[in-house]
Amino acid sequence: MSSLQLPDGFLDVFTSRLVKVNELRLHAVTGGNGPALLLVGGWPQTWYAWRQVMPALAREHTVVAVDSRGAGLSDKPDDGYDAGTLAADLVALMAALGHDRFDVVGHDIGTWTGYALAADHPEQVGRLAVLEAVIPGLSPSPPFFGPAAASQKLWQFGFNRLTDLNEELVRGRERLFFGWQFATKAATPTTIPEYAVDVYVDAIAADPRALRASFAYYRALDETIAQNQQRSKTRLTIPVLAVGGALWSGPNAAQTMRLAADDVTGVVLDDCGHYPAEEQPARFVEILENFLAANR
Template sequence: MLEVKDFAGAPVTHGRVSLNGTRIHYVVAGQGEPLVLLHGVPKSWYYWHRVIPMLSEHFTVIAPDIRGFGDSFRPQSGYDMETVSEDIIQLVDHLGFDKFGVVGEDWGACFAFAVAARYPERVTKLSFGESLLPGFGLEDWSHLSPENRALGRFLWHVSFFHVPDFPEMLISGKEAAFWSTWMKNETYDPAAITDDCVDEWARTSSAPGGLRAIFSVYRATWENIKFTQSVQEKGLPMPILTIGAEYFIAEEARNQMQHFSSNVEYVGFDCGHSLALERPVELAETLIKFFSPA
């Protein structure tokens, strides 16, 4: 892991806090209104290390390790979207903030969506990047079908990770090779997944309970479907920025959020699935523009 500094050259501040039945590791950097960054699978707060220096000039950046990921604890349960969203809201409370913006990518976007849905009075704006919600496309894209294969959208791992025990058995001891190959296959520029990233996510996923925790996110699918479908009935009131990668799910990110709001903006980048690693400057500029006060 490389040392990560804010816009002024000061190292990010690390913290740990016990809340909601687990213990969360997080980093804070910068100044201004709070902006929470939520990573996806199999990542950690370090996914954001290339954008934190830019964002921290404009916001107080809060980047936690989702429960079970990074250096957060790995409890036996609580990997559904509602429970993780409660972790995040309690973390923001601990840091003394009321209203905040929230950014998510991949599964982090699902968790950010859940925070916004459960606490709409506190989330000023939501950015939903490169993700499919359970109940609104995730399962459909995981099917082995001629259509999905032809369109290049067969997300085989969704079903594989959902199977109990077998992914852990097959991947244990091979974390670096597996995550590196899988993540690079989802990018436009494989060189964006550098050794420091692979080493960090191999380190944390190979820790006791690391793989179990990651796959538990997928194994909460039926709970998550029930939750997302309930949100559709009431919608989301805040402005939503959707971000898609031309070489992954692209405008599907926007399509997802249009089930919940008419106040949806879309920005697309010419990259693959790892937005903050492949297009950090463009992503930071887009987030700064969207989340800055008018």
Template sequence: MNTPASARRVPGNPRHVPGNPVRDLPLPDLDGFTHRWVDAGGVRLHAVEGGRPDGPAVVLLAGFPQTWWAWRKVMTTLADRFHVIAIDLPGQGHSERPDISYDTHTVAAYVHAAVKALGVPTYWLVAHDIGAWVAFSLALTHRSRLHGLALLDAGIPGITLPDSVPTTPEQAWKTWHFAFHLVPDLPETLLAGREREYVGWFLKAKTLSSDTFDDAEIERYAASVAAHGGLRASLAYYRHAAESARKNHEALEQERLTVPVLGISGSHGSIPDMGASLRPWADQATGIVVPDAGHFIPDEQPDAVAAALDDFVTEAD
């Protein structure tokens, strides 16, 4: 029996939506999709579901500093053929922000429980940035439930994420925040009340075109980080990265990634060749580079991302 889930199908005040643990945060709707909340092993997670119920299931995870909304343009294209589910990670968007370990194996267990609670036994997993950290760990621990794994522009803790932050100006701006987020208490002190400026820097500096995100989009993501527990949870993924790395290595000592893997890079992103970076750890890994894109590939080139995912599923099937 599936874990009970609450659903919201029509616009309304998020304060009055049953099961929503972040009721002070605006809740955007996407035509053809339904908001749902599920009990995922003790943590309440938010999912947005739509598309073809009889189609292959594709689960989408976003990274920092975004929410499920990062996938909206990709979701509407995939909905013609796939059963599409975008999930807010713990601490993200309208998911609960619990005081837990945010190492990626712990979080992966919650994500997988959420998918199972939605009645989806097997699925394709697609993830960006920190979402890709979680997806990599999930693929190691729940490989029998996955058809394939697509990861977008992310270094994986303990695997492809560097142990040190470069100090040359042309490289340091891409990764400086990894060290900053690890410092106890100081980021919270400096960022509280300034989430809009901080989030805006990432969204503008890491896209090829700085006008990819308008003011409303920046405000939307900043509000999620600023909402109760959001900043703490966002930093926790970085603060628990060493534990994520340790558990990744433990899992890889038992077995490599056995599901098909697609690495998607942006032409001007952080990881020049995602496929090559993942190949040492996977039995089947391919890669593509999306032209005219920086780090936030689903926002910058959504049609190219949707086409790549469609091809990946079709070829693997």
């Protein structure tokens, strides 16, 4: 981590480690004291997406920011990218780290894993927070010929599910393809700094297996959707926080979670796009800590 741009004092608190779970090596950055808090990032990011909120959260929590299978420094097997398997990975990871019960925060596709964790492993998960949640199998599917604004936000779902062509088109153009995601989904094209985009893009471009794995979450959507349709038959009873950026998902994050949970607190962040933890870290920490403290 010493080569990364990090908040002052970060390396005094946090440790990077590889943990062997079920024949899989998962990378996690851990630190802090208090109840365990698992942070699950989105596509196409790594644990690094949480860097600005981790020091503040570590004052009250033992923070575990993970690279799920296929991401960052974690192993990149050929399969296992459905939400149920990803959730089982993280239960095993947390157990290996000594945490039998923990709270979960998920962003983007990390909300798919977060929902599966809460639904499939209720004895482990105390509270769930989701950022920018669009959860296949819960969220209504858009019409085939939807409004242009919806297509701008959701086109990658179809593209990422292609079998081979997407990899051929993106390979060698990773900075263009993934850089465009950050430039168009944040509040402004420069809200996510270039150094952070470089970290995310380099993690994919440096490993030929990483590009395939980045699409594998989407190629597994048929399985994830079927799982979520079953999960939704039993509503979540734990407290759920749903945060949306006003310039991206807005109130849809809370609307999505109300389809599956009884106790949902919805928050919309003004002047924020798709990346609340990076765009408004101080405000996000305040909202999350209030949620976690109120439900202890």
